[in-house]
Amino acid sequence: MSDTFLQRVDAMVRAATAEDQAFSDLMPQVMNESQGLPPVVLNLATMKMGEGIAAAPPNLGCWLAIMAGAWVENGATAFGVDEPVLARTIEVATASAEFAGAWRTATGGTPPSPDGQPSQEIVDTVGPHLPDPVGAMMAWFSMERFALSANTMLSRSPGLRAGVADREAKAALTGGLAEHCEKMGWVALLLRVIDGERLLVLDRASRQGWTVTIGGIGDNFQLHTLLAGALQGRPGGMPGTPPAPEIVACFLDAETPPGRPIVTSPWNLVDAHGEWIYNEGVPADIPAVNGTRVVVLDPPSYERHFPAGRKHPMMTAALSVDGMHYPEDLAGWWPHVAPAKNPVGA
Known part of the structure; x- marks a missing residue:
């Protein structure tokens, strides 16, 4: 045959x-x-x-x-x-x-x-x-x-x-x-969509940071959730409760749970110029500093909610934490990072 x-x-x-x-x-x-x-x-x-x-x-x-x-x-x-x-x-x-x-x-x-x-x-x-x-x-x-x-x-x-x-x-x-x-x-x-690219993720409050590698991420809703899954409540990560495993999974490679559960955003994502990284955008929009895209974690100005699931259901995603950086490791980076700007003036 x-x-x-x-x-x-x-x-x-x-x-x-x-x-x-x-x-x-x-x-x-x-x-x-x-x-x-x-x-x-x-x-x-x-x-x-x-x-x-x-x-x-x-x-x-x-x-x-x-x-x-x-x-x-x-x-x-x-x-x-x-x-x-x-x-x-x-x-x-x-x-x-x-x-x-x-x-x-x-x-x-x-x-x-x-x-x-x-x-x-x-x-x-x-x-x-x-x-x-x-x-x-x-x-x-x-x-x-x-x-x-x-x-x-x-x-x-x-x-x-x-x-x-x-x-x-x-x-x-x-x-x-x-x-x-x-x-x-x-x-x-x-x-x-960018693949195999390293991002520098910085927490403005603690001055610590992480290098992560991403791939197959279709929008910043997905980036936001995968960062929360990788960093929240983890040793050497950020405080808070991470999204449920089935929620993280559906932003990676699994089917979305029935009813499309609602995800709550734990942070504002901000770039090195102080501009908001909008969830509707894509990682490729995030500007680079010295050849590296920088994401800064700030407390949320308001509570954001969005439905679980990938923008491109056939595309599987990846986000891995390659290393943690202590404040003293990042002293040379913070002079290149502007204070957060708030486009709604709140």
């Missing part, structure tokens, strides 16, 4: 790359045959899919990306397919941004919905303003599927996230398309 399946995958990829009409028959066959196959078989298939995603035109490659994303969600490895999916998603996003600009130039209005259908009328509309109007149109109508697959790959592959070059530029590109394609907005958020 596995040999037949892999042969069919190979035929489907070759048909997509060659724009062969056989693709329309092979794709549903492969989708049906993949149901229930063990990850070890799907792992072999994803490598071949990566080749097709990299080479096929976007209107066909996007279907390969969707299928590969489904396999990864069902336990297959992202290795070999994650980089091609992200590369094609950025390529499609670039062409889609050009398409949207050309459409506005030509019509003064909003581009057609990306879940619609290509047409000659669309090509004629943007044609005078683009060197490859057909290619741009095909990218536009494939971007939602590429974005869906890229969400899976970025969520499941820390190595992919860590290897992103020019992440802020790519996040701005994909985020700029979110008004047309919500899933591109999610790609933008995932592109800003």
